[in-house]
Amino acid sequence: MGNFTELDAYLFGQGTHYDIYKKLGAHLSVDGKKKGVRFAVWAPNAKRVFVIGEFNGWDETANEMERVEPESIGVFETFVPNIGTGVLYKYLIETADGTLLYKADPYANEAELRPGTASKVADIEHFKWTDSKWMKDRAACKDPYEKPMAIYEVHPGSWMRHPGREDEGFYTYRQLAHALADYVKEMGYTHVELMGILEYPFDGSWGYQVTGYYAPTSRYGTPEDFAYFVDYLHKKGIGIILDWVPAHFPKDAHGLADFDGTPIYEYADPRMGEHPDWGTKIFDYGKSEVKNFLIGSALLWIEHYHIDGLRVDAVASMLYLDYGKNDGEWIPNKYGENKNLEAIEFFRHINTLILGRNPGTVMIAEESTAWPQVTGKAQYGGLNFTYKWNMGWMHDFLDYMKLDPYFRKDNHHKMTFAMSYNGSEHYILVLSHDEVVHLKCSMINKMPGEEADKFANLKAGYAFMMGHPGKKLLFMGQDIGQYREWSEERELDWYVLENPHNKGLQEFVKELLHIYRKYPCMYELDGGGEGFEWINADDAEKSIYTFLRKGKDAKKRLLFVFNFTPVARDDFRVGVPELKDYKLILTSEEERFAGSGNVPAKKTYKAEKRPWDNREYSIRYPLPPYGVAVFEY
Structure with missing residues (x-):
């Protein structure tokens, strides 16, 4: 038998x-x-x-x-x-x-x-796991929304390489575990998100055209080596998220396409089963065996390899039958609409299953449209993801940050608009690999002005992102101000850290991450409006933004002040909620951040009973050009 x-x-x-x-x-x-x-x-x-x-x-x-x-x-x-x-x-x-x-x-x-x-042939059953404390704590997590999440997005083959080798010089999974854990720990990130782990044939696809949904890529070692990587990062207190691609697969002859001579993994009708733009096949989400194939893959990574979450790529392309297609290239559903009802049902099934079986794990949607309730509960018509990438915030933020400061006053709303819909989903604010490739420029080269201005702008932008509600994601190289766009063919330009500006930016991001993790008001109440309060969202003329972050208790709250122009405001006054002392805990002007060094000798600012910004009280602070100031009270 x-x-x-x-x-x-x-x-x-x-x-x-x-x-x-x-x-x-x-x-x-x-x-x-x-x-x-x-x-x-x-x-x-x-x-x-x-x-x-x-x-x-x-x-x-x-x-x-x-x-x-x-x-x-x-x-x-x-x-x-x-x-x-x-x-x-x-x-x-x-x-x-x-x-x-x-x-x-x-x-x-x-x-x-x-x-x-x-x-x-592999035997994946005999790895000796030693991350039991991590797994126990993960399972005990009642509410991931109340935990800090600052993700470092990594492409393993181009993060760091061994120099001077005849082969590609890739770090193995085991070598990467040690080097990456040290970096992530020192910087203060909570999670790494790995690109290109599921086996794929073509390096230039970055792992988004998968042929092996059950195999960690052999580029960096064996399945046991990958298990070691996960185990080691867990022991260092670092969570791991994998990019996972159930949206489509390539047509490579050895892969899933027309697997037995017929389309068994993809929809048979090319109007359903092909992405014209991408030259790939679309999974048939109505077929039980195909859904089982994908669900089994997700469970393997989360339950066998102890992965803490999956970032599901290209969700919008699954939800819309006409995604990337012209008239005549797609078929409406039974109601005559463009929604893929089978993909919707698939998401509800897999997300409910994975999160139900594995408390403390997360499912993250890269969904680029205004589809409602991506993170809503399945029983109320939602897709049941834990988080959604906030692509709208990202586009508005980058549009604003690229502008010459003179024109920012006319685009002031781009930095405030995201708060008008913040409560509709559970969001992650992302500056991902997609923003630093294909001639879009690196983050530092998106910024206006001369070199010093570029770095001052980027520090202000990163501080705004960290202070804004939502979990965070930065792609590797962005925290050091790499000048070149990212390429999968070479390691990051680590040598830029010899430049004081780049080193200063890295130190500033590190400080932001440590502040983020230290103060629960930065992450506890991200989803609704209760964790955030504008002091002044309307100072377009000066391009200044001020807001508060609040946690569950009133013990420690933070006041953020941002100046997005090169004009100093020496006698800047900001309204405050209470007649208390406001302690300066961060200024971008510190020399260690490659700032001007003009740091006020005064660290504590006593609120005066002087109305400002529609508040009874206010403090006065010398706000420098492109200045960032964070106060604890």
Whole structure:
């Protein structure tokens, strides 16, 4: 009797086989007294399937697979004795018309290093985890919204490389664990978000065109090495989020497209199953086995590899049937609308399942439209994501920051508008890799003015982002003011830190991150309006913004003041809520931040009973050009 049982077939056919990765793919096994590997693959419309590999000299007929009962489920299985881990293999699929296809295993746990396209037998069950404290604390987390979240987005192959090597000089997962944990810990980020971990063939896709949904890329080591990476970061108190791409997949010959000679993973009609702009295939979210494939992948990363959350890429492209398509290139749903009802149901299922089974984890939507209730509860019509990337804030923020300061007064609303809809979703404010590629310029080179002005502008912008409600994400290189756009082909320009301006910016971001984590008022009440209060949102003429951040108790609150012009306001007065002392805890003028060094000797400012900004009380503070000042009270 085969390993794939009738119960497995039933659950898989329902889309609810949540351990499917333990049944399909290649697994060490024993048959009678013989040790070997059991192979199982879903290919419902294949005439015959063979497993070929190093173990049989790639002999195309040596190991034919058997269609398991019930035959309608379309799973083929075989046992190959006397082989073990590390063996390369593929499935040879004979289609209904006799064509031969050579396919990698969709459920493989390891892949051959590109440009090779074979799968590799792996044993992922024997890693000794030592992050039990992290996992216990994660499971005990009742409300992730009340926790700090400052994410460092990382592309592992281009964060740092070994110099002078003939190969690409990639850090292995184990080397990266130590170097990255040290950096993230020192800077004060709470999480890393990793790009390009699920196996993918083409470096230039950055991992967004996946062929191996169950395999960490072999570019940086083995599955066990990846487990070590996760385990090590957890022990250092750092959470890990993975980019996960259920929106589409590439057409590579060894991949999922037309897997058994027919479109079993993608919608059959190209108007549903193809992205014209991207040249990729769209998963069929109405098919139980396809949904199960994707759900099983998500659960593998979160439950087996202890990943703390998934950032789901290109959500909008899944929700809209006409996304990136012209008239005649898409089919409306049964109500004549452009909503993909099957994708909506898929999101509700997977998000409810993952968050329900794994308290303390997060599901994050990269969703670029005004789709309602992305983070709303499924029972009330929402998609049940934990967070949504705030792309609207990002576009407004960058539009404003790029402007010559003279024109900012006419665009003042761009920095205040996000607060008008802040309560509609749970947001993450993002400055991601997408903003520093394709001739969009690096963050520092988006800023107006000469070099010193650019850095002063960027410090003010980052401080505004940190003070604004919402969790945070910065892409690597942005915290050091890298001048060049990011490229996956080289490491970050770490040498820029020899420049005092770049080093000062890095120190400033570090200080912001430590303040963010130190004061609960910065993150406890992000979602609604109760954690934030404008003092003055309307000072367009001077391009000055002032606001308060408040936590659950009144012990420590923060007052933020921003000057987005090069004009000093030596006698600047700001309204304050109470007749108290206001202690200056951050000014961008400090020499360690490459500021002017003109730091007021006075650290505590006593409120006066002088009405200002529609408040009874106020304080006076010498606000420098592009000045940032944060007060605790």
